[in-house]
Amino acid sequence: MTTINVNSPIENTFIKKNNNIQNELNPLDLQKNFLTLLIAQIKNQDPTDPIKNTELTSQLAQINTASGIEKLNNTVGNFSSQINNNKNIQVSSLIGHHVMIPNNELVHTENTKTKFGIELIGKASLVEVQIIDKNNQILHKKIIKNVKPGIYSFIWDGKDLNNKNVITGKYTILVTAKNKEQNVPVQSLSTALVNSIITSSNDPIIDLGASGNTKLSEIREIFK
Numbered sequence: 001m002t003t004i005n006v007n008s009p010i011e012n013t014f015i016k017k018n019n020n021i022q023n024e025l026n027p028l029d030l031q032k033n034f035l036t037l038l039i040a041q042i043k044n045q046d047p048t049d050p051i052k053n054t055e056l057t058s059q060l061a062q063i064n065t066a067s068g069i070e071k072l073n074n075t076v077g078n079f080s081s082q083i084n085n086n087k088n089i090q091v092s093s094l095i096g097h098h099v100m101i102p103n104n105e106l107v108h109t110e111n112t113k114t115k116f117g118i119e120l121i122g123k124a125s126l127v128e129v130q131i132i133d134k135n136n137q138i139l140h141k142k143i144i145k146n147v148k149p150g151i152y153s154f155i156w157d158g159k160d161l162n163n164k165n166v167i168t169g170k171y172t173i174l175v176t177a178k179n180k181e182q183n184v185p186v187q188s189l190s191t192a193l194v195n196s197i198i199t200s201s202n203d204p205i206i207d208l209g210a211s212g213n214t215k216l217s218e219i220r221e222i223f224k
Contacts, residue, residue, distance in 0.1 A: 091197050091199075091204045091216060092197050094194045094206065094219075095195070095196060095197060096193070096194065097193075097194055098191050098192065098193055098194075098223040099191065099192060099206070099208075099219045099220075099221065099222050099223070100115075100116075100117055100151075100189045100190070100191050100219070100220045100221040100222075100223070101189065101190065101191075101192065101208075101214050101218045101219055101220060102119065102188070102189055102218060103173075103189065103190040103192075103211070104172055104173050104174070104188045104190075105171070105172060105173070105190060105211075106131065106156075106170065106171045106173050106190045107169075107170055107190070107210055108158060108166060108170075108171055109158075109168050110165060110167050111158065112158060113155050113156065113157055114155070114191070115153055115154070115155050115156075115191045116131075116153070116154055116173055116188070116190050116191060117151060117152055117153035117154060117189035117190075117220075117221070118151070118152050118154075118175050118177075118186055118187065118188055118189060119150075119151050119186065119187040119189055120147055120149050120150060120151075120152065120177055120184065120185075120186050121149060121184065121185035122149055122177075122179065122184045122185065123148055123149060123179055123184070124146075124147045124177040124178060124179050124184040125145065125146055125147075125179050126145055126177070126178050127143070127145075127175065127176070127177045127186065128142070128143050128176050128177075129141070129142040129143075129144075129154070129173070129188075130142075130173070130174040130175070131156060131171050131173055131174075132171065132172050132174060133166075133169075133172075134172075138161065139160040139161065139166055139171065140156050140159075140161070141161070142154065147177070151220055151221060153189075153221065173188035173190065175187075175188045189220055190211070191223070192208035192209065192210075192214075193209060194206055194207070194208060195207045198213075203216055203217055
């Protein structure tokens with residue numbers, strides 16, 4: 001795994017690699033290989049049963065086919081590598097932005113407003129959202145009625161139910177949703193600042209500092 005440096009220049013290695021492939025699969029080399037094989041077969045052929053033209057043609061076709069497949073595999077591999085590089089460059093643009101991810105833990109800074117949200121899977125007649133501290137004391141409460149499926153964001157002013165400022169720390173988001181008497185799947189979302197990106201073969205890892213790490217596929221919303 002490598003960490004992206006957004007200030008480093010981008011080198012187009014795809015063109016260089018393609019040039020190397022073309023050099024390695026030079027048609028002149030194929031002709032030399034075929035002529036070498038042809039001469040060896042002619043020298044060692046059975047005089048009573050000489051090599052037929054169709055056999056030589058078939059051998060040449062096999063050589064060209066094998067070389068063509070190798071060249072195609074290398075080209076496709078380089079295209080895939082280039083696509084991954086472009087993806088990593090695009091992901092690096094997230095650095096310095098706030099993102100919203102599935103998380104029931106909220107990081108709050110005193111005297112500031114904190115954004116959080118929910119992801120509702122189905123229609124709900126009633127959604128209740130609470131923010132509690134480590135002692136399970138309710139600091140903030142919100143009730144919403146007749147909510148459609150989707151992602152919703154809210155802003156907590158950082159004050160408790162007594163209108164007092166809450167100190168800096170980590171707090172828990174509790175959310176429940178019901179459609180009449182049936183429970184509706186719902187996920188709490190918290191926001192965090194993207195500090196850096198760690199690339200991997202499958203899914204880039206997003207470094208969120210105090211909020212830990214997450215994956216690109218987990219991001220629900222990006223804020224400027």
